[in-house]
Amino acid sequence: MAKTTLKDISKALNISISTVSKALADSYEISEKTKKIVQEYASKMNFSPNKVAQSLKIGKTNTIGVIVCAINNTFMSEILDGIQKASIETGYDIVIMQSREDIMIEKACIEVLNARGIDGLLISPVSETSNINLLQELQENETPVVIFDRIVNQLKTDKVGINNFEGAYKATKHLIEQGRTNILHITGHQLGVSKDRLNGYKDALREFDIPLKPYYFIECNIQDTEILDQQIKTAILKALSSDNKPNAIFGATDVITTRTLGILANLGIKVPEEIAVIGFSNISIPFALNPALSRIKQPAGEIGNIAMKKLIYLIKHPTYNDFETVELETILEIRKSSSLN
């Protein structure tokens, strides 16, 4: 039993295809009587219009493309969750692709989605300027683009992310208020958000008149966890052997922070007694870490949800160009890793 089409209904009821189509669309042109007959028969046959044919006719695919760097972490899957929720509310389908932090793969993703046909694109770009011309082409082809999470891209459009400066400031200030003034900041190499987070860190230090020690800011390789572990360990040991021993670490990402906890445990350094730890993190089980992790949590689901809704708005209002950058507030969660109480 194949799917029912307008033609099938037309034949069965001896009514023309176009009348059937209009009747199902509840058109004012059609008599109530005919409408009733058609609609009843259609629902009896479980008719639903062929979306592919509709797409071809209308020129819209009702599909949104989503490009993220990696899907296999809690932060991104929460964002996707938010996107998905919004897609259900709005009736759009979403097709997700992964760029795996590679500009060439990102390029391929954009091209595949474009060839496939999408009404709009949500993208968390690999880097600040990656594939910016391709994205511009999309926009010129009347396919709106919204950037999320990594809101550094120079593209003229809506962007949705978090206030990284403010989040880093809050984390650092919290550590200082706990009496920790020698704060090591470990961040990622080539990480789009690192600049803002570094500035937030610096700003908090400045506010409390704490001088910034140069080797207290380390950029690590976050692609390869072996190298990362080595770099974190070296950084900690170097700082420990200095005049001003560190008594706190502020990690810029989930991976950095959790691995730091592991390394500190291996080194036999007590957290938070000797070194307090806080980090940007969205793992679902901060309480189960060793020790329970204080963190700056990002409203991941909301990022996705808002980004999706902004995109839908752009799709429905093609001429709108009063673009906006939304920076959501982060949440400071204090647990044992940064607090002796």
Add this chain to the structure above:
Amino acid sequence: MAKTTLKDISKALNISISTVSKALADSYEISEKTKKIVQEYASKMNFSPNKVAQSLKIGKTNTIGVIVCAINNTFMSEILDGIQKASIETGYDIVIMQSREDIMIEKACIEVLNARGIDGLLISPVSETSNINLLQELQENETPVVIFDRIVNQLKTDKVGINNFEGAYKATKHLIEQGRTNILHITGHQLGVSKDRLNGYKDALREFDIPLKPYYFIECNIQDTEILDQQIKTAILKALSSDNKPNAIFGATDVITTRTLGILANLGIKVPEEIAVIGFSNISIPFALNPALSRIKQPAGEIGNIAMKKLIYLIKHPTYNDFETVELETILEIRKSSSLN
């Protein structure tokens, strides 16, 4: 600048549409000369065929539907990662939906995907018998279905999951070999995989002639973490106050196991000195838990990858019905939570 079509090329080169179409398909009917002209112009114009029109013509959407219960956890996002990889290799698009552990939502997902048009469906069902008739209808409509992760559904088709019995057996045996004989098994209510895991647990006990104590097997509510926490705590306290105090806990899921660690820490019970812990788990940072968590790890990416490839095979071989259930092997990872060495 809209997208180039066959018609555009036809006009520009003064060649009929069908000749252009055939030339681009490298048809034997067309002269090399014409082919060259057409192909060069097409690639210059960056032509790619309109997928929607192709779909309408061919009756295939080149899209696979994926229905999972929840996307926001490491286990599932690793599976999706595997599905995605396979989809790139095979050139299919994937549309992901979430059933949120709700049979009615699951039903809606299936209907939406069916209305949209998919060439095949990958589903991790909410429960053993959920929407089985709908899925059968899909199959009758020549849309193959492959079941993954939760391979308990009675549908006649390919299924890909893990060997839960074996995994539970390995975990339990490991605990016994560590000298732990009073092993509490905490599992989830209405969890499809729980029966097999329970049997693996029982089998290992039997092999070592350890009697099964009835209140050493607890089914908890895994929907609501508040209730779950309470149930785990009560179970532990009850067992502790019995004649045979537990010296190990085997958790059936990620959430159960990590929350158990948290509860044990709150109760001031030392892991692994007093109680060893092991669980089914796929979190990315077992080493950062308190203490580093021993676990049965599931080859999540592979589950997705294999399921996708089996589905593609079914799509390409509509008459094939020699269905198979693949049970992948789990990996035992021993860390501090279950080992004193």
Add this chain to the structure above:
DNA sequence: TTGTACGCGTTATCAA
């Protein structure tokens, strides 16, 4: 070797 004509399932315009 090339071109014409038709159909996939819709929607929309215009005529009846």
Add this chain to the structure above:
DNA sequence: TTGATAACGCGTACAA
């Protein structure tokens, strides 16, 4: 109020 017809872009059987 209804129906015939064209069109979206592509692929293909058949005619030239």
